[in-house]
Amino acid sequence: MPPAPAPAYRGRFAPSPTGPLHAGSLVAALGSWLMARHAGGEWWVRVEDLDPPREVPGAAEAQLRTLAAFGLVSDAPVVRQSERHALYRAALDRLLAADLAFACACSRSALAAGGGVHRACAPGPARAQAAVRLRVPDGSVVGFEDALCGHFAQDVATDVGDVVLLRADGCWAYQLAVVVDDAAQGVTDVVRGADLLDSTPRQILLQRALGLPTPRYAHLPLIVDGDGRKLSKSLAAVPVDGDDPLPALRVAWRALGQRPGPFDAPGRVERGLARASAAFDPGLIPRKPVPLAAVHNGPVTDDP
Numbered sequence: 001m002p003p004a005p006a007p008a009y010r011g012r013f014a015p016s017p018t019g020p021l022h023a024g025s026l027v028a029a030l031g032s033w034l035m036a037r038h039a040g041g042e043w044w045v046r047v048e049d050l051d052p053p054r055e056v057p058g059a060a061e062a063q064l065r066t067l068a069a070f071g072l073v074s075d076a077p078v079v080r081q082s083e084r085h086a087l088y089r090a091a092l093d094r095l096l097a098a099d100l101a102f103a104c105a106c107s108r109s110a111l112a113a114g115g116g117v118h119r120a121c122a123p124g125p126a127r128a129q130a131a132v133r134l135r136v137p138d139g140s141v142v143g144f145e146d147a148l149c150g151h152f153a154q155d156v157a158t159d160v161g162d163v164v165l166l167r168a169d170g171c172w173a174y175q176l177a178v179v180v181d182d183a184a185q186g187v188t189d190v191v192r193g194a195d196l197l198d199s200t201p202r203q204i205l206l207q208r209a210l211g212l213p214t215p216r217y218a219h220l221p222l223i224v225d226g227d228g229r230k231l232s233k234s235l236a237a238v239p240v241d242g243d244d245p246l247p248a249l250r251v252a253w254r255a256l257g258q259r260p261g262p263f264d265a266p267g268r269v270e271r272g273l274a275r276a277s278a279a280f281d282p283g284l285i286p287r288k289p290v291p292l293a294a295v296h297n298g299p300v301t302d303d304p
């Protein structure tokens with residue numbers, strides 16, 4: 001399939017259907033939508049359903065229904081990664097043919113001995129089923145300018161090791177699929193949660209190995225609970241209510257550091273979104289994690 005022509009700005013929201021949409025995912029959905037609208041660009045939704053063991057049946061449809069109830073509707077037909085195996089296979093085959101990827105049957109214990117960081121296949125018992133990894137040369141330090149987090153660099157060789165592209169259980173790794181799809185869909189701007197900040201250098205390395213363009217990145221602050229834990233890992237990760245979208249939109253809007261107003265008046269959600277896209281100021285987005293209590297009490301600022 002030829003890549004989609006590159007527009008000036010094409011953003012995306014790419015949820016994994018592992019459960020209902022919660023407050024944290026709504027921040028990523030609304031934040032990526034607002035950044036796209038602010039730039040006069042497009043916003044596409046992609047269902048990242050490549051991990052059947054973690055998937056909850058019906059969750060993808062429920063997430064899309066909830067997004068629609070929030071007025072967040074993809075500008076292009078929704079793409080599902082589970083229907084795109086041939087694209088990932090073609091990318092992997094190119095890497096294998098260029099000797100940039102290799103099969104690895106290292107056992108779990110051999111990997112654990114290296115702290116989970118794979119640098120060379122260990123002799124000894126092998127797994128029946130091999131994984132495929134990207135060959136990450138020593139000294140693969142990758143840095144990039146994040147629109148919100150500033151400069152971020154990582155030594156992918158020492159911090160991550162040889163990146164898994166095809167898992168030993170036969171599932172495509174998120175890292176490969178996301179890189180292939182962002183390029184195939186002509187995504188120019190990736191706006192997502194800061195929990196994925198440290199996945200970005202390995203994605204850039206993979207883009208370079210495949211000869212694909214690197215999009216711009218902006219990683220949104222995570223909402224954390226009182227103990228500083230990511231919201232989705234705590235009891236506070238309650239699903240957002242598509243039947244009553246305004247309260248959750250207000251919370252997401254505050255988590256993005258914006259001045260109250262757009263979602264305060266009752267009425268149709270589309271009205272609120274129109275007011276929000278007119279009022280949105282990316283410069284107000286906090287650069288650090290946002291405590292849940294703060295978003296329930298008023299706008300979040302970067303002030304100490």
Ligand code: GLU
Nearest residue numbers: 014015016048178192196
């Ligand atoms: N599917 C990933 C998630 O739900 C997000 C991928 C991305 O935005 O790059 O965490």
